[in-house]
Amino acid sequence: MYDLIVIGGGPAGLTAAIYGIRKRLNVLMVSRDLGGKTQWKLALPWIEDYQVIRGIEVVDKFKSELEYLDFARHMEKVEKIEKEGDNFIVRTAGGGELKTRAVIIASGTKQKTLKVPGEREFMMKGLCYSALSYAPLFIDKTTVVIGDGDLALRSAAELATIAKKVYLVSHSDKFLANPLGKKVSAAKNVTTLIGHDVQEFRGDEFARAVVLKDPGGGLMEVTADGIFIEMALLPNSQMVEGLVDLDTDGRILVDTSGRSTMPGIFAAGDVASGYAEQVLIAVGEGAKAALSAYEYLLLKM
Ligand SMILES: Cc1cc2nc3c(=O)[nH]c(=O)nc-3n(C[C@H](O)[C@H](O)[C@H](O)COP(=O)(O)OP(=O)(O)OC[C@H]3O[C@@H](n4cnc5c(N)ncnc54)[C@H](O)[C@@H]3O)c2cc1C
Secondary structure, eight states: OOEEEEEEOOEEEEHHHHHHHTOOOOOEESOOOOSSSGGGOOOTTTOOOOGGGOOOHHHHHHHHHHOOOOOGEEOEEEEEEEETTTEEEEEEETOEEEEEEEEEEOOEEEEOOOOOHHHHHHHHBBSSOOHHGGGHHHHHHEEEEESSSSSHHHHHHHHHHHOOEEEEEEESSGGGGSSHHHHHHHTTTTTEEEEEEEEEEEEEEEEEEEEETTSSSOOOEEEOSSEOOOOEEEEGGGGTTTTOOOTTTBBOOOOOSSOOTTEEEEEGGGGGGSSOOOOOHHHHHHHHHHHHHHHHHHTOO
């Protein structure tokens, strides 16, 4: 029986696991990989590493500790978490059954992709999925934002404050009806391409253009310095569906201490309800969830 199982090896999970180990808990981190989305790094011809706040140094320190502590990690996908009395069973893809007193879920989100030609080839080479992280690098540049919801709107709004030009490509204009949508639509440097469908990304070493099908079926090519796919972030929360409350986007609802609605289950990072997807926020939330889980476990030890 473990004291604490941490699910996910990204910034939130790595931090939570190390904090738990430092508190002398019997911890196991179960994850598909070590590092999570910190392995994603956007390459742009005009950008140096120091211009981006990546938080990778903090994560690398915890990552190398867990690489060393092999008894505290198990590399496998988690399928389901079940309650058994006061404790929990973590079921893994290979049929494993791991018992624990408390769980921290730090399984992050999945990016919705377009699955069109060129997407895989140019992924993170001029073709990006996080304007929240990279928009400030596009001063006086031409950009394209692809998406139909709040994520695309937020990204286009931020880019419009600094980029020379923003093309907002979407299927419908419904998401432009709110105040931010109206502001974006009215901005002089924004062109909305409603009813357009992405066909292909083109480029050389980096993505340089996107081919769109217009509502009449004609093809057009838009060239840009950076193209952002901002469709949706899908939380990896299926393993606790029905066990804890989720918000309307599928994120695990947590209080300010990282506690879910089920005592003994905690969540941190992008999979939890909260604000903004950033490495340093996930690290902080991982630390907080671990301390919160420790306090919960003090009653049981
Ligand atoms: C393209 C891109 C670039 C970014 N650039 C930056 C940046 O420059 N600076 C910045 O601060 N932020 C950046 N971000 C955001 C940042 O990467 C995330 O906010 C951060 O990684 C979230 O950490 P996390 O631990 O919550 O989740 P993740 O990093 O997503 O880690 C989730 C972990 O859970 C594991 N996992 C998922 N499901 C399961 C399962 N069922 N069973 C077992 N394990 C599972 C995964 O394998 C992974 O190890 C970027 C995001 C993207 C997409």
